[in-house]
Amino acid sequence: MAEKQEEPSNTQNGEPDNAEEGEEKKKKLKREDLPPFEIVTGERLPAIFFKFQFRNVEYSSGRNKTFLCYVLETQGKESVTSRGYLEDEHAAAHAEMAFFNTILPKCESSLRYNVTWYVSSSPCVTCADRITETLKKNKNLRLTIMVGRLFMWEEPEMQAALKKMKSAGCKLRIMKPQDFEYVWQNFVEQEEGEEAKAFVPWEDIQDNFKYYEEKLAEILN
Secondary structure, three states: OOOOOOOOOOOOOOOOOOHHHHHHHHHHHHHOOOOOOOOEEEOOEOHHHHHHHOOOOOOOOOOOOOEEEEEEEEEOOOOEEEEEEEEOOOOOOOHHHHHHHHHHHHOOOOOEEEEEEEEEEOOOHHHHHHHHHHHHHOOOEEEEEEEEEOOOOOOHHHHHHHHHHHHOOOEEEEOOHHHHHHHHHHHEOOOOOOOOOOOOOOOOHHHHHHHHHHHHHHHHO
């Protein structure tokens, strides 16, 4: 049965319920010329988002966002590791683009970087092409992408884009149960004042991993 995502109220979304106040806020946004999209950043994402968005189901009904958790390792005299997550609204910019536009510019061309993404689903064609272009231009960057699900993997254009990513040096993998546990431990919020809760795998997590792993192998090989 397809899962349904409850629509939050305007107040929960940070939007005013009062219509007049809402109109005033819209005018203010236009005046400030804010970008036509929202990228949420942080160190840890809410557990409810992880449990729904990262679940490796075959049919991703209602999952209209991309969650990207990243580990950035800087190699040099002193190795430095940073981590965080990006979340998009599937509007003008996706989380993959946000990483290249906000995180990558901070990297120095004289240093080498190993980047690992843990993403709720594989990139769309446009983002896949951007990944390919970025890796070709930045020889000091090594990128491994761990995905929970494959996005539109049956489409020939999507398959071709994933193959280009591989040719450019990107390591694309399907998340194993232990990878979901890693994300849970390192990127998911825990209730304040409580001990960290153990990751509880869903019933079909292993079967779905094998399903997507086989599909990815068929595409890339």
